[in-house]
Amino acid sequence: GQQLNQSPQSMFIQEGEDVSMNCTSSSIFNTWLWYKQDPGEGPVLLIALYKAGELTSNGRLTAQFGITRKDSFLNISASIPSDVGIYFCAGPKPSGSARQLTFGSGTQLTVLP
């Protein structure tokens, strides 16, 4: 089945810095979703992308749907301590009823004071 590859696996940044992470696939996706997961909790939906080339913001977060439809990027500006967590990209199977989400392996973000 399709896999989503996220990079980097982990990041250590200083508070106030901007951060960028990405997600790539060998298959085309029609939707990209970005989630954040805090320890011991469920994934929280941050941003949903539906069109190739689309750029969408949610506060300090900005995500882009790659024009090849095989990648997506998430940027966080002016990081703060509560940005700490694991960020997952996810997408539905391109075929069939397409409701099952495939998740990436995640980017662990640590924000240092």
Place this chain on the structure above:
Amino acid sequence: EPEVTQTPSHQVTQMGQEVILRCVPISNHLYFYWYRQILGQKVEFLVSFYNNEISEKSEIFDDQFSVERPDGSNFTLKIRSTKLEDSAMYFCASSQEGNEQFFGPGTRLTVL
């Protein structure tokens, strides 16, 4: 803001026992899902449910697993005879027509 809720937050069971994990999806959502996450790994799809029947299931969702919507609000996952490798976080999710799935806080299942 409406949210998905799950009970219990933590379930400890002996190998071979049956467990039922419960979820209350967001009230106007039509699609319901179960995912699991083994410690330190990514989230994996188990099953989706729509119109009172399973619409998709993964290879993980074998005959030991079943789902049910016993009433208008609850959505349950039953594991008939638990194995050690079933230990994981189990997440319920729900969505309307689109692909934006909203997840609950999870149930941590520990099989001894």
